[in-house]
Amino acid sequence: MAGRPYHHGDLRRAVIDAALEATRESGPAGWSLRELARRAGVSHAAPAHHFGDKAGVLTAVAAEGFALFADALEAAASQGPREAGLAYIRFALAHRAHFEVMFRPELYRLDDPGLLAARERAGAVLAASGGTLAADAARARATTIGAWAFAHGFAELWLSGSLPESADGDPEEVARPVIEVLFGR
Structure with missing residues (x-):
């Protein structure tokens, strides 16, 4: 998903996919919500708004x-x-x-x-x-x-x-x- 910005699609899926990609690369502790937002091409607040926090994404x-x-x-x-x-x-x-x-x-x-x-x-x-x-x-x-x-x-x-x-x-x-x-x- 890196490099492909999110546009009016399924934010939940985009963030989960970004979390899976980040976990494959650096484990479940090696990323932040801000990193997921960057990967998904959304504002830094979007993952927190949808999932609450990192525990919500996980x-x-x-x-x-x-x-x-x-x-x-x-x-x-x-x-x-x-x-x-x-x-x-x-x-x-x-x-x-x-x-x-x-x-x-x-x-x-x-x-x-x-x-x-x-x-x-x-x-x-x-x-x-x-x-x-x-x-x-x-x-x-x-x-x-x-x-x-x-x-x-x-x-x-x-x-x-x-x-x-x-x-x-x-x-x-x-x-x-x-x-x-x-x-x-």
Whole structure:
């Protein structure tokens, strides 16, 4: 969006896009509302008027991220919990800026209704998928947390370049056998 001024369009979308771009470049803490306004080609007051403050922008980014995340998980969950885990990893890699904000609740407003609904929807898919890996109902929660921790941790390791394969490997080819070791075929 840099270099393309905003004209009578969707200010909300323009500011969110600017926030995603800025987050990709410098992380969620590395920009200001004034920077977003410059990127979006609007007055420096426009983002604050529409979102209130930086937490308001990050709340919108997180809510959008959780909605996209839930869509990706729902689409994959019908193919089984292992595919949902891989969808988790694919989402993190494809939507890195969203992912960097979504799991940092200190950055946004936890009581936002849109955020809560999207986060709850994604959580429900994760719980349902992870629960199917459990041998019995008593272990469903522990298995769900284990599956979530694996997918999230793997995505973080891949994104940070901590896994040697991150440089030129295929994340799914690396993750799939690990999933089989941890959760069986």
